Amino acid sequence: xxxxxxxxxxxxxxxxxxxxxxxxxxxxxxxxxxxxxxxxxxxxxxxxxxxxxxxxxxxxxxxxxxxxxxxxxxxxxxxxxxxxxxxxxxxxx
Numbered sequence: 001x002x003x004x005x006x007x008x009x010x011x012x013x014x015x016x017x018x019x020x021x022x023x024x025x026x027x028x029x030x031x032x033x034x035x036x037x038x039x040x041x042x043x044x045x046x047x048x049x050x051x052x053x054x055x056x057x058x059x060x061x062x063x064x065x066x067x068x069x070x071x072x073x074x075x076x077x078x079x080x081x082x083x084x085x086x087x088x089x090x091x092x093x
Contacts, residue, residue, distance in 0.1 A: 058084040 022030065058081045065077035 054084055
């Protein structure tokens with residue numbers, strides 16, 4: 001499918017902007033850097049989401065423990081809360 005270019009597009013492509021354009025190598029390097037930055041943000045966001053979900057689960061189990069009378073089930077639920085919250089301690093720093 002051929003798309004007709006406007007006069008502006010034709011002039012722009014013919015003359016450019018007068019600014020220096022990237023070489024393919026410079027573009028590829030910038031693209032790699034951008035991709036690495038995006039992946040870093042994505043990994044950090046995922047870790048944060050997992051931590052928030054773990055906290056929500058611990059809160060839910062804690063509420064269940066509060067509903068129980070003191071005893072083995074209550075103790076087991078409170079132990080589960082501590083285990084959930086301390087699953088990966090380094091993430092809490």
